[in-house]
Amino acid sequence: MTALADLLREVRACQLCAAHLPLGPRPVVHVSATARLLIASQAPGTKVHQLGISFWDASGDRLRDWLGMEKSVFYDESQVAILPMGFCYPGRLEAGGDAPPRRECAPQWRDQLLAAMPAVRLTLLVGSYSLDYVARREGWAKASMTERVHDFRSYLPRHFPLPHPSWRTGVWERRNPWFVTDVLPALRLAVADAFAR
Numbered sequence: 001m002t003a004l005a006d007l008l009r010e011v012r013a014c015q016l017c018a019a020h021l022p023l024g025p026r027p028v029v030h031v032s033a034t035a036r037l038l039i040a041s042q043a044p045g046t047k048v049h050q051l052g053i054s055f056w057d058a059s060g061d062r063l064r065d066w067l068g069m070e071k072s073v074f075y076d077e078s079q080v081a082i083l084p085m086g087f088c089y090p091g092r093l094e095a096g097g098d099a100p101p102r103r104e105c106a107p108q109w110r111d112q113l114l115a116a117m118p119a120v121r122l123t124l125l126v127g128s129y130s131l132d133y134v135a136r137r138e139g140w141a142k143a144s145m146t147e148r149v150h151d152f153r154s155y156l157p158r159h160f161p162l163p164h165p166s167w168r169t170g171v172w173e174r175r176n177p178w179f180v181t182d183v184l185p186a187l188r189l190a191v192a193d194a195f196a197r
């Protein structure tokens with residue numbers, strides 16, 4: 001049994017914030033010791049909770065479209081790891097929309113899992129929760145998600161900031177046309193480079 005397999009067994013048995021999870025714990029992570037690309041996302045929605053497969057929804061279709069990546073590569077754990085900031089469905093906000101990732105999760109598991117994935121060359125920081133968490137850890141200056149995405153070159157070669165690919169992002173994309181013309185071609189090159197390095 002490898003260190004990563006042992007760790008995954010512990011993750012799958014985790015009950016740390018069970019009292020706050022309306023559907024109970026069901027950690028959804030996709031990791032391997034050989035993955036070159038890491039997708040640091042937000043938290044599962046209800047559909048992902050039911051199926052146990054990250055981004056098996058419209059958000060995933062949008063993200064794969066941005067990456068120009070087929071599902072066969074996206075779900076090949078030996079190449080692509082998917083690690084949300086919260087591994088279990090966190091429930092809904094009273095005001096509507098999904099609740100933020102449980103704050104207990106990343107401090108409990110993230111560093112241990114990253115240590116067991118030494119081949120990762122590029123991390124896509126998908127959405128404000130992963131951007132803010134990594135910004136605090138890396139000591140980056142304060143900036144909005146849009147500013148970080150616009151300034152993506154500053155974060156290469158290790159990180160690539162992205163918005164969360166939810167349906168709301170369609171409006172954001174239309175307001176920020178440079179995302180399609182400048183950022184997406186660079187994203188695809190950065191991913192190809194991570195696989196090649």
Ligand code: SF4
Nearest residue numbers: 014016017087088105
């Ligand atoms: S969200 Fe994370 S910390 Fe909470 S029960 Fe799931 S795996 Fe454990």
